[in-house]
Amino acid sequence: MRGLRGAYKLLWDFLYHDCDHAGVWIVDFDIAQLYIGKDMPVNQVDALEFFNNSEIRILELDNGKKWFIPSFIDFQYGRLSNKNNAHLGIIKILGKYNLIDEELNLRGHISPLQGAMDKYKDKDKVKDKVKAGFNNFPVPSDFNGLPEIRIGSIHQLIKITKQVDVSNENIIGMWEVFKVQNLTGNKHYPDEDAVFSYFTNWIKDKKFDKMQTEQDKKSNKNNWV
Numbered sequence: 392m393r394g395l396r397g398a399y400k401l402l403w404d405f406l407y408h409d410c411d412h413a414g415v416w417i418v419d420f421d422i423a424q425l426y427i428g429k430d431m432p433v434n435q436v437d438a439l440e441f442f443n444n445s446e447i448r449i450l451e452l453d454n455g456k457k458w459f460i461p462s463f464i465d466f467q468y469g470r471l472s473n474k475n476n477a478h479l480g481i482i483k484i485l486g487k488y489n490l491i492d493e494e495l496n497l498r499g500h501i502s503p504l505q506g507a508m509d510k511y512k513d514k515d516k517v518k519d520k521v522k523a524g525f526n527n528f529p530v531p532s533d534f535n536g537l538p539e540i541r542i543g544s545i546h547q548l549i550k551i552t553k554q555v556d557v558s559n560e561n562i563i564g565m566w567e568v569f570k571v572q573n574l575t576g577n578k579h580y581p582d583e584d585a586v587f588s589y590f591t592n593w594i595k596d597k598k599f600d601k602m603q604t605e606q607d608k609k610s611n612k613n614n615w616v
């Protein structure tokens with residue numbers, strides 16, 4: 392890891408602090424970039440390539456929506472044990488993703504990553520890839536609800552950047568407004584992720600007039616412009 396570029400050293404440190412207690416990180420490069428700083432750009436494609444250059448340090452889970460960091464377990468806990476109550480929740484999570492064997496050894500090198508890594512070898516193809524059935528000039532009806540993982544990351548983003556604690560209902564409301572204003576059928580988007588990223592940037596430009604209170608949440612009052 393010594394040969395990593397500075398930005399990716401910061402990213403690696405961020406992963407250790409932002410992953411859950413089982414070493415699983417919900418992939419969100421918008422939040423990661425916010426912590427690292429705009430002057431130190433990072434991206435998912437390069438991160439996987441750099442981190443897994445000489446050995447497997449990142450395993451992709453849930454079709455790339457989550458990353459598992461095998462070394463986090465050794466670093467934090469050493470040998471896992473069913474007799475240690477503090478380890479039981481961790482063992483349950485690792486078992487869910489088939490990351491440990493019957494003796495609680497990590498399957499760190501029996502990696503499902505190889506197939507996923509193939510798609511990252513040609514970066515241009517990844518960037519230009521169009522999801523099957525996606526309308527590149529989308530309209531509001533092409534999208535339904537906002538995925539929960541996006542709601543969570545946007546909630547955290549607003550809280551960090553705007554010092555405002557908005558409700559999930561307000562975020563969903565902003566999504567509906569965004570769709571009407573921006574998904575007009577005239578703008579090209581390469582894929583669904585690009586739409587969600589544009590929505591995140593759209594929110595960054597919004598002004599929030601005050602910290603939302605619990606009463607605001609219950610009444611679903613919008614306090615953004």
